Structures are given as structure tokens and as C-alpha cells.
Amino acid sequence: MTYASYEPARASEPLIDAEVRSATFSDIQALARIAASRGGAVDSHVAGFADALGEPGVIVLIALVEGTPAGWTGAREIDAEGDPGTWMTTGLTVVPAWRRRGIASQLLEAVAASVSSAGGERLVSVANARNRASLDLHLEVGFTEVERAASFLAIEFDGGEGVVFERALD
Numbered sequence: 495m496t497y498a499s500y501e502p503a504r505a506s507e508p509l510i511d512a513e514v515r516s517a518t519f520s521d522i523q524a525l526a527r528i529a530a531s532r533g534g535a536v537d538s539h540v541a542g543f544a545d546a547l548g549e550p551g552v553i554v555l556i557a558l559v560e561g562t563p564a565g566w567t568g569a570r571e572i573d574a575e576g577d578p579g580t581w582m583t584t585g586l587t588v589v590p591a592w593r594r595r596g597i598a599s600q601l602l603e604a605v606a607a608s609v610s611s612a613g614g615e616r617l618v619s620v621a622n623a624r625n626r627a628s629l630d631l632h633l634e635v636g637f638t639e640v641e642r643a644a645s646f647l648a649i650e651f652d653g654g655e656g657v658v659f660e661r662a663l664d
């Protein structure tokens with residue numbers, strides 16, 4: 495998996511207003527191309543999106559800039575012991591050409607709103623501790639770090655450390 499290079503001092507490009515909407519089956523190829531910008535062949539992502547889009551209780555959002563697919567994220571309810579109503583973000587990716595324009599922030603805001611509408615109470619998100627761009631992003635959009643661990647649910651973090659964030663929902 496390729497992380498964005500960490501450039502905290504970089505001046506932001508002008509923010510861009512993406513269209514963020516629920517993805518449909520007709521978006522599968524676009525979603526797979528976005529996911530492949532982060533790693534893997536386009537075809538290797540198709541089946542995963544086809545399954546996710548057919549599954550109840552799974553959210554998949556796509557961001558478009560002037561009709562061009564630019565990013566995606568999703569969420570699914572997780573079985574957090576004693577803590578029903580907990581969802582976890584999935585897959586957050588913005589294609590390199592559209593990074594640093596506020597699109598990931600808009601996707602995370604939109605997925606928080608979608609989970610809230612679905613009755614979720616708490617949104618969890620995880621990032622590799624080496625992915626400093628993602629760590630800063632999560633703090634920027636109102637997540638709080640709750641723990642660092644070698645694994646979370648079925649996810650084993652490369653390099654041995656991941657960061658678990660959470661955000662309360664309205």
C-alpha cells in the first residue's frame with residue numbers, strides 16, 4: 495500500500511467542492527480504478543466492490559469532481575463487544591491528481607453523516623502509524639486518537655503499529 499508523502503508544511507491548493515454520493519453498481523469500475531491508485535490491479539478490486547454494494551448495512555460513497563471519479567470511502571457496522579452502534583470506515587482513497595483539495599475531508603464528513611442517518615452512534619477509523627498524512631487528516635476532521643495497537647479486529651498493521659480513532663456522531 496502506498497501512502498501519500500507527508501508534507502505538513504505544504505500550502506493547500508484551493509479547496510474543491512466534490513459531489514459525494516452513494517455508489518451504485520454502475521460505479522464499480524470507477525471505484526476499482528480509484529482503489530488501484532493505492533495498490534493492486536483494477537480487476538482485483540472489482541469483486542470486493544460488487545459484494546459490498548450488495549450487502550445490507552454497508553455504506554459505499556464515491557466523490558466526483560466535474561463528473562470525474564476522484565475518491566471513495568465506506569463504512570460498515572462492526573461487532574464491538576458491548577458497544578452496539580459502532581461503525582468503522584473502510585477504504586478511504588483519493589486519487590493522486592486530486593489530493594490536497596479537501597476531498598478526503600468531505601468524504602469523511604459525508605460518511606459520518608451517512609452512518610448517523612443509519613442509526614450509528616460512534617464511528618471508528620484506523621490508520622497505519624506510518625501513514626502520517628492520514629493521521630493528520632483524521633485529527634483535522636474531528637476524530638480523536640483512542641489507542642495504538644499491532645492489530646484491530648482482523649487488521650494486522652504493517653510495521654507493527656496502527657492508530658485507532660473515533661468520532662462521536664450526532
Ligand SMILES: CC(C)(COP(=O)(O)OP(=O)(O)OC[C@H]1O[C@@H](n2cnc3c(N)ncnc32)[C@H](O)[C@@H]1OP(=O)(O)O)[C@@H](O)C(=O)NCCC(=O)NCCS
Pocket residue numbers: 496497498499500501502504505506507532585586587588589592593594595596597598599600620621622625626627628630631632634
Ligand atoms: C490520505 C488521503 C486520503 C488524503 O486525501 P486528501 O483528499 O489529499 O486530503 P485532504 O485534502 O482532505 O486533507 C485534509 C488535511 O489532511 C492533512 N493531510 C492530507 N494529506 C497530507 C499529506 N500528504 N501530508 C500532510 N498532511 C496531509 C492536512 O492536514 C490536510 O489539510 P491541509 O491540506 O489544509 O494542510 C490521500 O493522500 C490518499 O488517498 N492516500 C493514500 C491512501 C491512504 O493512505 N488512505 C488512508 C487510509 S487510513
